[in-house]
Every structure is written in C-alpha cells, then in structure tokens.
Amino acid sequence: MSYILRLLSILCMLGISHAATAVEIRIACAANFYPTLNKIKQQFEQASDHKLTIIRGSTGKLFAQISRGAPFDIFLSADSKRVDKLVAQGKSAEDRSYVYATGQLSLWKPNSVSSQSIKEILYAGEFKKLAIANPKTAPYGLASVETLKAMELYDEVKSKLVYGENISQTLQFVESGAADLGFVARSHVNNDIYWEVEDYMHKPIQQKMIVIKHSKNIDASKIFLDFILSAEIQKLIEKNGYAVSLKSS
Numbered sequence: 001m002s003y004i005l006r007l008l009s010i011l012c013m014l015g016i017s018h019a020a021t022a023v024e025i026r027i028a029c030a031a032n033f034y035p036t037l038n039k040i041k042q043q044f045e046q047a048s049d050h051k052l053t054i055i056r057g058s059t060g061k062l063f064a065q066i067s068r069g070a071p072f073d074i075f076l077s078a079d080s081k082r083v084d085k086l087v088a089q090g091k092s093a094e095d096r097s098y099v100y101a102t103g104q105l106s107l108w109k110p111n112s113v114s115s116q117s118i119k120e121i122l123y124a125g126e127f128k129k130l131a132i133a134n135p136k137t138a139p140y141g142l143a144s145v146e147t148l149k150a151m152e153l154y155d156e157v158k159s160k161l162v163y164g165e166n167i168s169q170t171l172q173f174v175e176s177g178a179a180d181l182g183f184v185a186r187s188h189v190n191n192d193i194y195w196e197v198e199d200y201m202h203k204p205i206q207q208k209m210i211v212i213k214h215s216k217n218i219d220a221s222k223i224f225l226d227f228i229l230s231a232e233i234q235k236l237i238e239k240n241g242y243a244v245s246l247k248s249s
Contacts, residue, residue, distance in 0.1 A: 022049035023217045025224055026071060028062040029054050030078035031166035032103060032140060032185035033207065036240040037076065043236075044227055050220055058166035060137025066091065066212060073215040074224065076207070078103060078167070079139035083208035093211040093218050100228050101242035103205030104186035105143050106194040108174060115195040121181060122153065122195075130157055131173040131182030133164050139205055140167045144183035146202035187241030207242075 029037050034056040041052045055062075055072065063082040066075055067089075077083045083097045109118045121127055133141030141163070148154040162178065164170030167185050174182040186196060209228070211221040227233060234244045 022051065023220045024051045024053055025073045025217055025221055026053045026055065027074045027076060027224075028066060028070070028072040029056045029076045030059045030062070030207065031056050031138075031168040032078050032187060033076055033101065034168065036101075036187060036237060036242070039236060039240070040228060040233055043233070044224065048223075050224070052224070056166075056168070058134065058137040059139055060134075061165075069214065071214075072212055073217050073221045074209060074211055076100065076209045077139075078205065078207050080206040080208045081139075083210055086210060086212075091213050093213045093215060093222070097208040097210050098225060098229060099206050100209050101207045101237050101244055103140060103143075103207055104241055104243065105140060105147065105183055105197040105202060105205065106186040106189060107181060107197065108171075108184050108189045108192065108194045109181035110174065110192075112193045115193060118181065118193070118195040122157075123151075125156060125160075127180035128160065129162050129173075129179040130160050131162050131164060131170045131179035131184075133167045133170045133183075135163075138164075138166050138170075139207075140183065140185055141170075143197075143202040143205055147183065147197050150201040185241065190241040 037054055041054065045051060059078040059082055062075065066072060066086065075083060086092055087095065087097050107118050107122060109121065112118050132144035135141035135145045145154065148157060162173055164173055170182050171184045171188050173179040186194065209225060211218055211225060215221055238244045
C-alpha cells in the first residue's frame with residue numbers, strides 16, 4: 001500500500017471522506033514545530049480536501065492571542081503549562097489536552113567536528129555569545145536556563161546570552177553569526193552535528209495541543225488532532241527529532 005493510500009485509510013478510519021466539504025483549519029503553532037507541521041500539512045491536504053493555514057510564533061505570544069480571542073482553530077504549544085491553563089479556563093473544545101510530541105533540546109554550533117567539542121566549548125566559555133530563546137515566552141528558552149543552571153554555568157555565562165523571540169529566531173542568530181552557538185530544538189538541526197542535552201538537566205518539554213472552543217471548524221479540527229496522533233504521523237514526528245507520546249490528559 002502506498003504512503004498516500006495509508007493516509008487515506010487513516011482518514012477513513014477517523015470518519016472523514018475525501019469528498020467531505022473542505023474547510024480552512026487555522027493552526028497556531030509553536031515555532032519549533034513549524035518545519036515538521038509543514039510536512040504533516042502536505043500529507044493531510046493530499047489525503048483530504050481540508051486546507052491548513054499555519055500561524056507560527058512563540059508559545060507565550062500565541063497563548064496571549066488565543067486568550068484574547070484570536071481566530072485560531074487549533075493550538076500546538078511547545079509546552080503543557082499554557083495549554084492546560086486554557087483547558088482550565090474553559091477555552092478548549094474538550095476538557096482535556098493531548099501530548100503530540102516531546103521536544104529535545106540541543107546545543108548547536110555550525111561546522112563542528114563532534115558533539116563533545118560543542119559541549120567542551122560551552123564548559124570552557126570559549127565563545128562571545130550564546131543564543132537561547134526568551135525563557136519568559138518560549139519553553140525551549142526556559143529549558144535552556146534550567147540546563148545552564150544544572151551545569152552550574154548560568155551565572156558565568158548569563159552576560160553572554162542573546163535572546164531570540166522564539167526558537168526559530170534563536171537558530172537564525174547562530175546561523176547568521178550573531179551568536180557563536182545556541183540552545184535550539186533538535187528538530188532544527190537533526191541532520192547536523194549537535195550535543196543533545198541530557199533529559200535530567202531540564203524539565204520535560206511536553207508539547208500539547210487542543211482544539212480551541214471558539215473555533216468554527218471544531219469537527220474538522222478534531223479530525224486533524226486524531227490524524228497527528230495516528231501511528232503513521234507519530235513516526236514522522238519522531239523521525240524529525242522529537243520523542244512521541246500517544247497519551248492524553
């Protein structure tokens with residue numbers, strides 16, 4: 001069975017036919033997951049008549065927009081805290097949220113010879129600028145601060161920190177040379193050399209999603225949530241640098 005046929009089979013099991021009335025599903029997506037969501041978007045649109053519009057940004061800013069009634073259908077957060085808060089506030093179409101991926105934090109420096117050499121540069125302080133995402137609005141930024149504190153380096157390097165608005169901008173700082181190295185999502189450097197931060201150094205980056213209560217496309221949005229949690233798409237997410245989970249809460 002071809003890949004597209006398997007996806008069509010998934011949609012049939014989820015109760016949607018290819019001939020169903022098409023709608024536009026607006027997804028507020030944390031910046032780290034944007035490249036992976038684009039791949040999922042292509043497959044979902046190939047296997048259904050629905051269209052996805054992706055609005056990316058930092059989790060904190062997207063959360064604030066949703067709280068003020070922004071016209072999104074789905075929220076793919078980079079953490080669990082803000083999604084759970086929306087559920088508690090009655091802003092979710094269901095009284096639960098879903099973990100769709102667990103983020104992996106990595107330290108990256110372009111043109112490195114090994115992961116160990118990147119880690120040694122951090123410990124030795126042999127750099128001018130270290131990029132991290134804003135810890136106030138970006139879960140990966142908070143995890144970066146937790147990691148530096150666990151390594152007992154935070155006080156030593158905090159004067160060298162430069163802050164990206166989100167994890168994508170943090171990556172751009174390193175790519176452009178504005179920072180020598182940076183803590184980024186592994187999904188962004190999955191095909192390069194990086195040092196993967198040990199899990200014990202920061203709290204798990206559990207990325208949750210919900211359908212937003214004021215959505216005008218709740219049924220179609222729930223179908224997309226089921227699609228992203230399907231075994232086929234979870235394999236794709238894992239391949240793109242995340243740990244995966246099918247649990248809901």
